[in-house]
Amino acid sequence: MMRTRPLKVALLGCGVVGSEVARIMTTHSEDLAARIGAPVELAGVAVRRAGRVREGIAPELITTDAAALVAREDIDVVVEVIGGIEPARALITSAFEHGASVVTANKALLAEDGSALHEAAEKHGVDLYYEAAVAAAIPLVRPLRESLAGDTVNRVLGIVNGTTNFILDRMDSTGAGYSEALDEATALGYAEADPTADVEGFDAAAKAAILAGIAFHTRVRLDDVHREGITEVTAADIASARRMGCTVKLLAICERAADGRSVTARVHPAMIPLTHPLASVREAYNAVFVEAEAAGRLMFYGPGAGGSPTASAVLGDLVAACRNKLSGSRGPGESAYAQLPVSPMGEVVTRYHISLDVADKPGVLAQCATVFAEHxxxxxxxxxxGKGGEASLVVVTHRAPDAALSATVEALRNLDTVRGVASIMRVEGE
Structure with missing residues (x-):
């Protein structure tokens, strides 16, 4: 039997994602009610400016007082899609205090303060869901939290930012430089007017922190994630990768140490072989590999951004939160029992591709090789x-601790015969 009193939902934010959430809730209300077991009603929509006409949303639902909306005693679930740290954190905390579960797409807040939010949700007996925070429509959080809860995840590797993947794909497929590819991404709407969060790796690092925390049952904050963006990737790097049978991708890599006693989380551009499945991920798509002891290697692929894909993930979480409200139960909370230390980047074992501009004379190669051996x-x-009085020397290393590789590069910079270090890039995916 379906309950007649509707579950009431407060929506914080009515931009690209929020407006799509509202549209789906309205147009698919009967299906949602059938799946949940009760009608779901949009009880209010908090926005910054109330003057705009928002198609499909009754004007009386619009408010600029988000704090009052989440504090209403009749609100069952709050959907937060405004982003940022504040006022999102205060609004979510208030929702918990007033008995509402929360569905959020706020990766920055979760990476910064996820543990405190989980503790607040548990204290007040409500849910915190955030499938949309990592890879939009791609089911990734729920499989890690639930489907693989009985397994041991050793590695999460993938492309989790569509903007940077589009830029690198264009650089590879057309020969464009970074600036040209960024301009195209902006014109097509893949990049924001200020693309810093994407191209400098902050967006991907926040997602890596969330994924590592879930995968390894360990609290991982944004500050724990080593981060490098793609702004220094050149057309020469792309061409060099192609000569090696590789392509360049911005990767999020979360790994459990071989002895199982620590974890690492990092985001940086890397060369990967063209034979690797991630090499074929084009345009603004995302793809993530999860490697687990029993399940083996799993791949998740699909659109990782956009209004409709993100709204799909939000609605999936909304259905789960509403079902729990009806049954008086809670979904999975934070699992941080392992609390493994997060090792610094220097302890990560990886490979380097190093391009040097050197003097074109006998003994230079031997001199450089000695530096590698010393470290x-x-x-x-x-x-x-060779190119006139200079030469280009490209070295690809075997696996070694990142600290040793970095020290090697610094020592090479100090050689009189090395005119400059043209580029440094890690090699992954083998």
Whole structure:
């Protein structure tokens, strides 16, 4: 039997995602009610400016007083899609205090203060859902929290930012430089007017923190994630990767140490072989590999941004939160029992692709090779090409601690025969 009193939902934010959430709630109200077991009613929509006409939303639902809306005693679930740290944190906390569950897409807040939010939700006996915070419509959070809850996840590797993937894909497929590719991404709506969060890796790092925390049952904050963006990637880097049979992607990599005693989380551009499935992820799509002991290697692929895909994930969480309200139960909370230490980037074992501008004279290669040997870094391949009085020396290393590789690069910079370090990039995915 369906309950007749509707569950009431407060929506915070009515931009690209929020307006799509409201549209789906209205146009699919009967289906949602059938799936939940009770009608779901949009009880209020908090916006910054109330003067705009918002198609499909009754004017009387619009308010600029978000604090009053989440404090209403009749609100069952609050959907937060305004983003940022404040006032989102205060509004979510108030919703918990007034007995409402929360569905959010706020990756920045979760990466910054997720543990405190989980504790507040548990204290007040309500839910905190955030599938949309990581990869929009791609089911990733729920499989990690629930489907793989009985397994041991060792690695999460993937492309979790569509803007940077579009830019790098354009650089690879058309030969465009970084600035040209960014301009195209902006014109097509893939990049914001201020693309810093995307191109400097902040967006991907927040998602990596969330994924690592869930995968390894450990509290991982944004500050724990090593972060590098794509602004220094050049057309020469792309061409060099192609000569190696590779392409360049911005990767989020979360790993459990071989001995199981620590974890790492990092975001940086890397060369990956063209044979790797991630190499074929084009345009603004996302794809993530999860490697678990029993389940093996799982791949999740799809659109990682946009109003409709993100709204799909929000509505999925809304259905779950409403079902729990009806049954008087709660969904999974934070699982941080392992609380493994997060190792610094220097302890990560990886490979480097190093391009050097050197003097074109005998002994230079031997001199550089000695520097690698002194730092315990083994060379895999070397390619040297002369150009007048200078030469280009490209070295690909075997796996070594990142600290040793960084120290090697600094020592190379100090050689008289090295005119400059043209580029440094890690090699992954093998």
């Amino acid at each position: 315990g870094v083994s060379i895999d391949t070397v390619r040297q090409q």
